[in-house]
Amino acid sequence: MTVATAPDPGAGRVVPLAGGVTAGAGVPDAWRTEERRELAALCGLAAMTPRRLWSLCGPDGPRAAWRALARGDVRAAALAAGGARRSGATTARLERLVARWHEAAAATRPEDLVEGWARQGIEVLVAGDDAFPAPLARRPGAPVVLWCAGARPAGAAGADAPSSAWPGGGAPCVALTGTRSSTAYGERVASCLAEGLAAAGVEVVTTLEAGIDAAVRAGALRGGGPLSALAAAGVDQRQPPGAWQAVVEGGGRVLSDARVGARPERWRFPHRNGMLGRSADALVVVEAHTTGGAMHAVEAALEVGVAVGAVPGSVHSPSSRGSNALLLDGAHVVRQVEDVLAVLAVSGAPAVRVGGGARPVGVVDDRRPAPDGVDGAVLAALDEELTVHLDRVLAVSGLSLPIVAAALERLVDGGHARRAVGGYLRAPERGHVRCADRLQP
Amino acid sequence: MLSVVRSATLLGAHGRSVTVEVHVSNGLPGFTIVGLPDAACREARDRVRAALLSSGHAWPLRRVTVNLAPSGIRKAGAGLDLAMALGLLAATGAVDGRLLDGCVFLGELGLDGALRPAPGTFALVASCPATATVVVAPGAQQDAVAAGSHRVRTARDLRELLEALDGRRPWPALRPCAPAPVDRAAVDLSSVHGQELGRRALEVAAAGGHHLLLVGPPGAGKTMLARALPGLLPPLGDVEALETSRIHSAAGMRPPGSGLLRRPPFRAPHHATTPVALLGGGTATIRPGEASLATNGVLFLDELGEFPAAVLDALRQPLEDGMVRVARARESVDLPARFLLVGATNPCPCGWGVHAGACRCTPASRARYLRRLSGPLLDRLDVQVVLSPPEPDALLSHSGTPEATAAVAARVAAARARAAARGVCSNAALPTAELEVLAPLDDAARALLRRRLAGGELTPRGLGRVWRVARTIADLDGAAEAVGESHVAAALELRGAATLLRTWTVPA
Numbered sequence: 001m002t003v004a005t006a007p008d009p010g011a012g013r014v015v016p017l018a019g020g021v022t023a024g025a026g027v028p029d030a031w032r033t034e035e036r037r038e039l040a041a042l043c044g045l046a047a048m049t050p051r052r053l054w055s056l057c058g059p060d061g062p063r064a065a066w067r068a069l070a071r072g073d074v075r076a077a078a079l080a081a082g083g084a085r086r087s088g089a090t091t092a093r094l095e096r097l098v099a100r101w102h103e104a105a106a107a108t109r110p111e112d113l114v115e116g117w118a119r120q121g122i123e124v125l126v127a128g129d130d131a132f133p134a135p136l137a138r139r140p141g142a143p144v145v146l147w148c149a150g151a152r153p154a155g156a157a158g159a160d161a162p163s164s165a166w167p168g169g170g171a172p173c174v175a176l177t178g179t180r181s182s183t184a185y186g187e188r189v190a191s192c193l194a195e196g197l198a199a200a201g202v203e204v205v206t207t208l209e210a211g212i213d214a215a216v217r218a219g220a221l222r223g224g225g226p227l228s229a230l231a232a233a234g235v236d237q238r239q240p241p242g243a244w245q246a247v248v249e250g251g252g253r254v255l256s257d258a259r260v261g262a263r264p265e266r267w268r269f270p271h272r273n274g275m276l277g278r279s280a281d282a283l284v285v286v287e288a289h290t291t292g293g294a295m296h297a298v299e300a301a302l303e304v305g306v307a308v309g310a311v312p313g314s315v316h317s318p319s320s321r322g323s324n325a326l327l328l329d330g331a332h333v334v335r336q337v338e339d340v341l342a343v344l345a346v347s348g349a350p351a352v353r354v355g356g357g358a359r360p361v362g363v364v365d366d367r368r369p370a371p372d373g374v375d376g377a378v379l380a381a382l383d384e385e386l387t388v389h390l391d392r393v394l395a396v397s398g399l400s401l402p403i404v405a406a407a408l409e410r411l412v413d414g415g416h417a418r419r420a421v422g423g424y425l426r427a428p429e430r431g432h433v434r435c436a437d438r439l440q441p
Numbered sequence: 442m443l444s445v446v447r448s449a450t451l452l453g454a455h456g457r458s459v460t461v462e463v464h465v466s467n468g469l470p471g472f473t474i475v476g477l478p479d480a481a482c483r484e485a486r487d488r489v490r491a492a493l494l495s496s497g498h499a500w501p502l503r504r505v506t507v508n509l510a511p512s513g514i515r516k517a518g519a520g521l522d523l524a525m526a527l528g529l530l531a532a533t534g535a536v537d538g539r540l541l542d543g544c545v546f547l548g549e550l551g552l553d554g555a556l557r558p559a560p561g562t563f564a565l566v567a568s569c570p571a572t573a574t575v576v577v578a579p580g581a582q583q584d585a586v587a588a589g590s591h592r593v594r595t596a597r598d599l600r601e602l603l604e605a606l607d608g609r610r611p612w613p614a615l616r617p618c619a620p621a622p623v624d625r626a627a628v629d630l631s632s633v634h635g636q637e638l639g640r641r642a643l644e645v646a647a648a649g650g651h652h653l654l655l656v657g658p659p660g661a662g663k664t665m666l667a668r669a670l671p672g673l674l675p676p677l678g679d680v681e682a683l684e685t686s687r688i689h690s691a692a693g694m695r696p697p698g699s700g701l702l703r704r705p706p707f708r709a710p711h712h713a714t715t716p717v718a719l720l721g722g723g724t725a726t727i728r729p730g731e732a733s734l735a736t737n738g739v740l741f742l743d744e745l746g747e748f749p750a751a752v753l754d755a756l757r758q759p760l761e762d763g764m765v766r767v768a769r770a771r772e773s774v775d776l777p778a779r780f781l782l783v784g785a786t787n788p789c790p791c792g793w794g795v796h797a798g799a800c801r802c803t804p805a806s807r808a809r810y811l812r813r814l815s816g817p818l819l820d821r822l823d824v825q826v827v828l829s830p831p832e833p834d835a836l837l838s839h840s841g842t843p844e845a846t847a848a849v850a851a852r853v854a855a856a857r858a859r860a861a862a863r864g865v866c867s868n869a870a871l872p873t874a875e876l877e878v879l880a881p882l883d884d885a886a887r888a889l890l891r892r893r894l895a896g897g898e899l900t901p902r903g904l905g906r907v908w909r910v911a912r913t914i915a916d917l918d919g920a921a922e923a924v925g926e927s928h929v930a931a932a933l934e935l936r937g938a939a940t941l942l943r944t945w946t947v948p949a
Contacts, residue, residue: 319798389829394637405930422795
């Protein structure tokens with residue numbers, strides 16, 4: 001993969017995608033405002049694809065298409081004529097699909113559908129809305145509609161009005177992602193980058209996965225900035241539940257182009273990762289294997305010309321091989337928040353708002369007394385970023401197991417160390433923002 | 442016309458006394474064996490006939506009936522050949538029947554009249570009355586001598602045996618026991634580099650009789666550590682040595698010519714082992730399984746997760762009761778099975794799950810892998826540690842040889858002596874009701890346990906386990922009467938894998 005040969009972002013071709021409904025050349029304003037509910041209802045039908053949507057709406061628009069569906073006036077032939085048979089579907093299958101759509105359209109009104117979503121706390125974003133991720137809407141292959149849970153402004157009239165209350169609207173947008181099997185180093189960098197960016201007012205986009213992305217979400221929420229997390233399943237599925245809840249309750253939002261009720265099927269994950277790569281002004285890979293979700297995002301980003309950065313990692317760590325390889329291929333080197341801001345500046349994103357809600361970065365408040373004696377000797381054997389196995393603590397300190405175990409117990413209790421899978425980590429000295437200035441040369 | 446000769450047969454791991462009655466009468470010539478002989482036993486007819494003819498005796502052309510009493514239990518194998526041949530000779534008057542009184546005859550016969558060892562001679566002799574003279578084949582004499590205080594006689598073949606019985610020639614001299622064969626697979630701790638935690642886990646397991654679980658990536662040294670464990674256990678006492686030797690003999694596992702087994706056995710069955718092979722049983726004869734063979738030693742189950750769930754769950758009864766009861770319609774046999782269980786497993790399908798960044802297993806696949814470990818079985822493993830492969834420095838530096846097995850075994854023996862003073866064979870057997878008295882906790886230790894219980898990191902069931910392990914650590918540490926905070930902290934540390942497994946088996 002060579003970063004230097006990214007295609008011209010202005011090429012503007014429609015990227016055919018398996019899921020979601022793409023905006024292509026852009027959603028007409030009338031559809032977005034007056035026929036919004038019908039458009040959302042159409043996108044919410046099972047197996048709706050971009051080509052099928054454009055074939056259905058034609059020149060008459062979503063409202064007419066929905067009424068025709070409800071009356072049963074739409075024939076599969078119309079879909080076929082619109083070029084919607086690219087998926088290889090037979091006429092018989094298309095007939096069955098249209099019959100299902102007809103049933104759904106006849107049974108519900110778009111108003112009720114959208115109201116029902118609103119009652120579940122789900123809002124509809126149409127490409128072009130202020131709250132719709134602006135970089136995503138600009139790119140080819142953008143979904144027409146995103147469903148959104150969380151970050152719902154209090155007293156919003158309902159889902160049928162374009163929302164403009166999202167604090168991230170108009171802000172530059174950075175996607176941060178990485179591997180699920182992260183190291184303590186990667187998690188620290190991810191959380192500290194996310195916190196710094198969020199504090200600087202940059203919208204942070206990531207996914208709902210574990211590992212690096214979890215650290216990104218935690219950091220962004222701590223930084224108090226706008227956080228969008230992309231879900232692979234429909235937003236009502238609340239999958240994975242812990243991450244979903246943390247984002248929504250922490251003030252972030254969960255976005256998905258999968259219709260409400262869509263299960264987290266396997267193919268949705270790479271699709272979601274691709275969308276992540278296109279939904280920001282810059283994509284930063286913190287720690288990644290040479291294959292996997294983060295690389296799907298990188299491929300998608302390069303395809304549409306999103307700037308890609310990567311955080312250097314240990315040359316020994318398998319989970320840094322992918323991110324280090326990206327650097328070798330010419331990705332921007334990201335060490336700290338300022339590096340990301342520099343990437344944003346050259347990629348033509350909106351200027352970063354400084355001040356306003358931004359919080360000071362780099363405040364360290366560590367009043368804990370440093371442990372001494374046995375505890376100090378044991379703490380000296382630990383590391384902030386590499387999990388240290390008890391074997392090493394015993395060997396380095398030369399103390400007996402009961403003494404080391406009691407010391408570790410005191411250190412963990414006092415917040416100086418923490419347990420990790422397969423050993424112990426030294427706790428960072430209060431606060432994660434501190435690591436940002438540590439990374440400076 | 443009638444003669445009575447004493448012998449013995451195998452039932453599970455025990456011998457059972459058998460009386461061989463031979464009756465010779467007029468009638469149609471024939472040879473009938475009654476009293477539940479199995480196929481090998483019924484074939485005795487042809488072997489006895491050939492052996493008698495080869496030894497220069499006549500085969501009686503009369504009606505011969507052999508009864509094996511008690512007739513209710515099944516007689517297995519060819520070990521009764523010798524008794525039948527002598528009974529026949531006595532019944533036909535070729536030998537004076539009084540010479541056979543007070544003797545027990547154990548052995549197969551070759552067609553040339555040679556005596557061959559009966560399988561399970563050790564167990565058979567152990568079941569004979571202590572005053573009896575035991576006559577066995579030359580190949581089994583060491584077993585017979587080791588099995589008890591019986592007078593042991595041996596002869597090469599039937600002719601020599603009859604001459605010795607008559608007093609026409611002296612009994613052949615007994616050969617001394619060969620030294621016990623060296624266990625080549627045994628590992629000395631001085632060759633285990635690094636692995637500080639693993640070494641301590643072994644020491645505690647050996648000292649307290651605590652079952653052990655080793656979790657670690659491939660190449661971390663799980664098998665090596667497990668093989669070092671028998672060396673840490675104290676040598677078998679007389680009672681244990683007899684019991685273990687008897688079981689090994691009954692299973693046909695003893696090398697010929699060896700004396701009592703003094704080293705704790707180490708058994709490592711493969712994960713394809715069937716429940717019957719592990720626990721004992723079988724259709725014709727009940728053979729002790731691997732669990733019984735590991736009695737007073739170590740049963741090592743490598744790749745614990747690969748064992749079928751049925752096999753692992755079947756181990757729960759022996760772990761509780763110290764024996765396996767194999768019940769058949771006709772009989773029920775108790776096989777001893779008191780062993781130290783050592784399980785080893787990878788933390789996840791790829792094996793590198795405890796190393797941050799190295800494992801790419803999904804939480805779901807990890808949970809699926811670990812769920813195959815039987816929960817109730819894991820509950821019985823007191824010491825559960827996560828191992829890490831030794832660091833290159835530890836492997837290559839020759840700055841110091843790691844502590845050898847002998848030094849650790851001395852500490853283990855001292856700790857075991859403390860446990861014995863409390864009236865239990867090891868701390869793992871401390872009754873829950875008496876923990877407060879026998880393993881009193883000091884205030885700091887109590888506070889630590891309360892914190893862990895309140896935090897949900899320790900379950901009420903795990904509490905007793907940690908408590909006993911802490912007692913063992915205190916015993917190893919010195920004379921401390923009360924169990925201190927550091928001992929409890931170390932015991933919790935030696936249970937680190939339990940927390941890991943619990944978190945990983947619950948899907949996120």
